[in-house]
Amino acid sequence: MSLDLTVDGDRWREHLRAVADRTPGLVPVVKGNGYGFGLGRLARRAQWLADHRSDAPGSEKTADTLAVGTYEELPEVASRFDGSLLVLTPWRPFGAALEVDPAIASRVVHTVSRPEDLAALLERQPDARYVLELVTSMLRHGMTGRQLRELGGLTSRGTLEGVALHLPLAQGSHLAQVQRLATDMVSAGLPSRTLWVSHLTSDELDRLRSSYGDFEIRPRIGTDLWLGARDALRVTSTVLDVHPVERGDVFGYRSRTAPKAGHLLVVSGGTAHGIGLEAPTGDQSLKARAATLARGGLDAVGFVRSPFSIDGKQRLFAEPPHMQASMLFLPAGARVPEVGDRIDVRVRYTATWFDRVEVV
Numbered sequence: 001m002s003l004d005l006t007v008d009g010d011r012w013r014e015h016l017r018a019v020a021d022r023t024p025g026l027v028p029v030v031k032g033n034g035y036g037f038g039l040g041r042l043a044r045r046a047q048w049l050a051d052h053r054s055d056a057p058g059s060e061k062t063a064d065t066l067a068v069g070t071y072e073e074l075p076e077v078a079s080r081f082d083g084s085l086l087v088l089t090p091w092r093p094f095g096a097a098l099e100v101d102p103a104i105a106s107r108v109v110h111t112v113s114r115p116e117d118l119a120a121l122l123e124r125q126p127d128a129r130y131v132l133e134l135v136t137s138m139l140r141h142g143m144t145g146r147q148l149r150e151l152g153g154l155t156s157r158g159t160l161e162g163v164a165l166h167l168p169l170a171q172g173s174h175l176a177q178v179q180r181l182a183t184d185m186v187s188a189g190l191p192s193r194t195l196w197v198s199h200l201t202s203d204e205l206d207r208l209r210s211s212y213g214d215f216e217i218r219p220r221i222g223t224d225l226w227l228g229a230r231d232a233l234r235v236t237s238t239v240l241d242v243h244p245v246e247r248g249d250v251f252g253y254r255s256r257t258a259p260k261a262g263h264l265l266v267v268s269g270g271t272a273h274g275i276g277l278e279a280p281t282g283d284q285s286l287k288a289r290a291a292t293l294a295r296g297g298l299d300a301v302g303f304v305r306s307p308f309s310i311d312g313k314q315r316l317f318a319e320p321p322h323m324q325a326s327m328l329f330l331p332a333g334a335r336v337p338e339v340g341d342r343i344d345v346r347v348r349y350t351a352t353w354f355d356r357v358e359v360v
Contacts, residue, residue: 002355003269008232009359015229024058029222031069036349043077071096113141128158145184162194236342241266252319262331274352276321309344
């Protein structure tokens with residue numbers, strides 16, 4: 001009895017191929033929980049994309065590189081994908097970055113975001129492959145244009161694979177910022193014209209290629225690639241138990257009382273899966289704020305809307321979710337599922353761990 005992700009394989013693969021075909025130079029990103037699929041599964045699927053590249057111009061490098069989030073994730077993907085492995089977390093002279101398996105060291109492309117780290121990396125690994133990250137308006141990691149220019153001859157050592165930009169999600173068009181950073185790249189006299197970018201739309205990528213014909217553009221894509229065909233994905237929980245209750249009946253870990261007559265449902269899926277621990281979406285729209293206030297109001301009177309749906313309606317948690325199961329309250333008059341029935345769950349895939357992923 002588990003929390004399951006069922007994938008319509010034909011529709012999912014069709015979507016993956018469509019994204020790859022319209023995105024020359026695509027770099028699939030797998031990191032964290034592998035967008036709910038798992039790192040290993042997505043690494044194999046990235047290999048499948050590499051093995052089925054189209055004949056369109058510029059597609060020869062599509063999926064020849066896989067991006068992971070951290071050095072710790074390398075072992076899980078290295079045996080399932082045979083191309084280059086770009087690590088998105090910047091290299092630092094400590095920790096897991098110094099523990100890369102020598103057997104895959106030549107496949108690893110490091111991200112370097114500080115001048116002193118480039119010198120340290122090249123001292124440690126003279127033939128290192130690396131990209132230089134420029135700081136964007138996110139202000140997370142990266143060098144300034146001035147720092148890039150001051151690298152001087154360092155960039156002729158090892159193998160410079162290009163410049164990386166990590167752009168914000170919600171800022172309108174990114175083109176002006178990318179153009180400014182590309183100018184920094186040119187003025188630094190780097191021996192590379194490859195730009196590794198994220199979060200650009202198809203239109204922005206087309207315009208960038210048109211404006212910088214002598215540049216190679218490598219779009220890093222995760223969410224839109226793996227989760228772009230949401231109608232091919234279905235998340236379900238299993239009903240494990242059903243208990244009729246009357247108003248005032250005591251139940252649960254904290255001996256709550258039923259607010260009115262109905263049924264308690266025990267369903268698979270709890271905090272161990274990420275249920276009830278959903279990350280903030282960052283949505284700042286009025287609708288999102290209103291939804292947050294509504295959830296807060298429900299919580300104040302002892303109800304919290306759950307991600308579990310029955311007959312298309314989200315049901316309320318009877319109490320906070322447990323580690324591997326949740327308890328729901330179903331008011332009198334609603335259809336009561338049978339033990340063993342599967343019900344739909346709406347989740348944030350990047351924050352959910354499934355017991356079983358089945359591609360059918």
